[in-house]
Amino acid sequence: MNVRSVDRDETVLLVVEGAVDGLTAPRLRTAVTEAFDRLAGRALVLDLSRVTFLGSPGLRTLFESASDAVHLHGHRPLRVVVNHSRPVTRPIEMVGLDSVLDLYHDVDGALRGDEPAP
Amino acid sequence: MPPPPSDQEEHRVRRARPADDGDPVGPELAVELNAGWVAPSIARERVEGWLRAHRWPPAQVDELVLAVSEAVSNSVEHGYRVPPDALEPQETVDVRMRLTVAPDGFRQVEFVVSDRGHWREPHRAATSRGHGMLIMRSCTDELVVDGSPAGTTVVLRSRPTPPPR
Secondary structure, eight states, X not given: OEEEEEEOSSEEEEEEEEEESTTTHHHHHHXXXXXXXXXXXXXXXXXXXXXXXXXXXXXHHHHHHHHHXXXXXXXXXXXXXXXTOHHHHHHHHHTTGGGTSEEESSHHHHXXXXXXXO | OOXXXXXXXXXXXXXXXXXXXXXXXXXXXXXXXXXSTTHHHHHHHHHHHHHHHTTOOHHHHHHHHHHXXXXXXXXXXXXXXXXXXXXXXXXXXXXXXXXXXXXXXXXXXXXXXXXXXXXXXXXXXSSHHHHHHHHHHHHOSEEEEEEETTEEEEEEEOOOBOOOO
16 A cells, blocks of 8 residues: 655645555554644645545545544545445445545546535 | 565465365355464455356455454454564464355355464444454344353355356
8 A cells, every 4th residue: 555645735635545454444544643743724736536345444544544534534524536446445335434524526526625525 | 466576475375275275166265364464365365266266246346355354353453452563473364254145146155263362352433443443334134143161253254146147
């Protein structure tokens, strides 16, 4: 798994690639925590459209990040780009994460803060 | 698309033990994995290759790979309580897979994932283990979890699937 961070004027974008499982989820958690620490009022967008596998440790990281976004950092729901990749969307739906994240199908919409996908 | 290379990937390749595992395209395959955090990814690769060799429907391959990965992850995290940075745990997780064909030609695969760790009943759904159980259940026709002080065996059965054309 690789995480690339892109800082912009109004957003911090984390682009995640590869498998998010028990081996790699701790690194994603660290990347998200560091991004939160330097947001300075900007929105955080997680781009998962190049994630090839998402297991329960990765889902837990997303739940924790979503919770931190709202409770610790006073932000609106975490914006997550999921494309239409089944290895990512299926596990998110199975555990009900779709109800706590703002899901987008394209990065531009997420960066603009458009209305999330239904 | 293959995941980007990393030091873990290299580690994983070295640790695979194909010589012990038998025929990767036979109706049965047994894989013994070192119970480190890299085990789920090796299990995913082996299960995916075996199912593809048997021309299993791709959408079901993804779901079964996910289910087996969760079972192995469960053994590493909760059976053996392997810390995230452990490199060389001595314990192992066994993954056995078997394909059966019914008289009507429908096929089914069964995965047995077993460890010799200590099973504890998950008490909340909103934990990774609760999620793991939910995922395993969603991806299979039948899920059996047999936990005892001597270890845990998880049996995952696929939905019956029409023969390949």
